[in-house]
Amino acid sequence: MNKTVNQKAWFLILPVLILVAFSAVIPLMTVVNYSVQDTFGNNQFFWAGLDWFRDMLHSDRMWNALSRQLMFSGIILAIEIPLGIYVALNMPKSGFWSSFCLVLMSLPLLIPWNVVGTIWQIFGRVDIGLLGYTLDALGIDYNYTQNSFHAWVTVIVMDVWHWTSLVALLAFAGLRSIPDAYYQAAKIDQASRWAVFRYIELPKMAGVLMIAILLRFMDSFMIYTEPFVVTGGGPGNATTFLSIDLVKMALGQFDLGPAAAFSLMYFLVILVISWVFYTVMTTLDKREGN
Amino acid sequence: MAKITLENLAHSYLPNPATEQDFALKELNHDWADGEAYALLGASGCGKSTLLNIISGLLIPSQGRVLFDGRDVTTLPTADRNIAQVFQFPVVYDTMSVRDNLAFPLKNRGVDAAEIQRRVQKVAEMIGMEDQLGRKARGLTADAKQKISLGRGMVREDVNALLFDEPLTVIDPHMKWELRTQLKKLHTDFGHTMIYVTHDQTEALTFADKVVVMHDGRVVQIGTPQELFERPAHTFVGYFIGSPGMNLFDAQIDGTRARIGEATIDLGAHYTATGRTQIGVRPEFIQLSSGGAGIPARVSRIEDVGRHKIVRLDVAGNEVSMIAGEGEAIPADADRITFAPDGINIYADDWRVAPQGEGAI
């Protein structure tokens, strides 16, 4: 659709601008303000320049949290995207069972995040949780509060449980937009199941899958509540992801300067990675077209 | 290539069809002769795509059998029937190149590379896309994509039948003509059994050796274009084929004579017809006259369509069309119409009644 040039359109944007300026720009400025100042308490601040940024860049604590975060996001993307596609391919296309699956699959998406954490915290306990009890009965010494590997597995399984449906629902929406004639033609061409997936279904899902990957990346990179409720970032710092670390620093220890510098770099990393994702995927998409 | 036989075939989309109305395709027996080009003609929703999908195996009929050269294939999946089908909307594999698109059906069947290369080249020439073989199919125009779909249908030379489901809907008019000519040529060159579904009579009549006309889930007539024109077996064929369609007059039939309103006309043959009887006359077989014998009529409008004129007449409140030569003068005092005896067909309850002495059609 070709759009008309109309500078007055700014008036329509104005409410959003005011609101976002209030809820994003002002707080962000506060963060920037803290990030370049230091304090000895008593609300007395003085200029600290880029010291906090330099400190944070040299702090193992941040680099460890960042690498844990990258690993977590990488693992859940590697599981949720293929699993979501696989589930979407197996969903009934229409009728009662289709609605039935859609409703049940959407359910985890609408559970408050701390309740998600609570559910898994309970579910994994060896004394009262079904999962923990079963694993224990099978002779596995499962303990997510003591063993960091178990903690990781629990947090990842929880995220897969929580979010795979989002990927599946997006992929399903893409699948439903494929006309029947494509499947019929593929049958006549004697295409294998794999070829149908590779040459018909996957290209048609590409658009929504991009949305799915971006959303899942951003949200997993910001994850806080669910692992915090289950493991509290532990054992040790094993599951202390960026947000958990940040909240500890800012609200727990009240280290405003470092926390602010940390925040800005954190935000920047998300922006950059999202941008890279987006650019890579759109260029791949364009190259396919030529 | 194969002869396709349909035995007592019928289909309903309802699980438990009770009345005849529940059937999208009513009971049908028919042989599609080997190597012949058929057109399946009918209005939208008449059941022609259902029939095509049963033949291609995309649909399993609720009753009856489909035989290819005497072998029962009714429940056989599409892939095992060795047929090719082209759909109304272009189906191309967007991420593949044009070449890979055309080669796809052959690759899946394990044809060797040199042979694939040869056939793809040949088909590409036929559809006029040799110079675009290397590019991706995505981003091509709708008619280029449809040409690829046609090409994929034609690339296999050993198919039992080639089925076309209104393939030229999305193609623009001049390309339509060209592609149809290509298909026709393909048919003469290779002699495939072809079934071409369309709702466009010109497409059907120019493409096919035999036209199968369907109406309301039923095959109403199978014949050459000439037979459909001269001896429409059903009033639907009469008005669906021809432009304008056949004129129908309610009439009482009495041996060799018929009464239409006050007028009596001579039929030129003896008929026995009961039920709701009608006389059908194509516009080409009506003449105008003034006074004397014939049915009273009044000229209401004359449309000059270039090659000939269409005269719209008012006959006792009903509109009747006739065709007059381009140079022919329409007399101002014309108030009667008469019918050429060759052009008269008699219908009882919409089905044609053969005159005594005419061989069965």
Added chain:
Amino acid sequence: MADVATPVVAGDGDMTIEKPRRAARRYRPSGSAIVMALYLLFLMLPIYWLLNMSLKTNNEILGSFSLWPRDLTLANYAKILTDASWYMGYVNSLIYVVMNTAISLAVALPAAYAFSRYSFMGDKHLFFWLLTNRMAPPAVFALPFFQLYSSIGLFDTHIAVALAHCLFNVPLAVWILEGFMRGVPKEIDETAYIDGYSFPAFFVKIFTPLIASGIGVAAFFCFMFSWVELLLSRTLTSVDAKPIAATMTRTVGAAGVDWGVLAAAGVLTILPGALVIYFVRNYIAKGFALGRV
């Protein structure tokens, strides 16, 4: 039965009437049902376990291990529904979620219209900048929000949480609505202006009904993300506007955790979501494509 899978062409009923749907479905491997059953089992087990626990007494929870409640009790629910400090948590949550949804839609509608119809100075940058707010980690904003809302006297009010959640919901709503609006032909706007409609009249009477499903989808997502968020809502409230999710921490007392009540509270937080899903079940698949398929 949805006709989404069938291309519809004006004037030709053939496609919708005659095309077999069965054919496409036969492509699905026969194991589909098993795969789906296993996946749904995986999704439902933890929720079932929570439900199971919420119907047991603490003695039964801690004393024995059983797959279903032997000693069925509704006491845990009764406790929550009769204690104002409990059930007000639900009321608070619902208040700010509804406020947030209303505010988000109200400001996003005109903006999305502007983005979908007009080009103007800096439109692309502005759109991208809006979207970056969706990428902002709430953890980054928790402290500044706390200070901002405290300084203007909005701390511990519903509106504070509603406004804070606009941070991620407004960009999302603009983005979803823009997708749906792009699908409405521009000629409709032009015809309406020629017919003498003013912009507000046109927008309310003609345009809004056309994108009703888009508004529904946007509202659904706003509701969802506001309902599930905890970090900001907990930081910005203490008593009066405290969300239910935060209230749940109360179950940890001197005598240990009151598991039964905790589980019952959890089940009750799932209910509003389940209700919303039930009402929009026929639009879910389309909605999740965000108008972009």
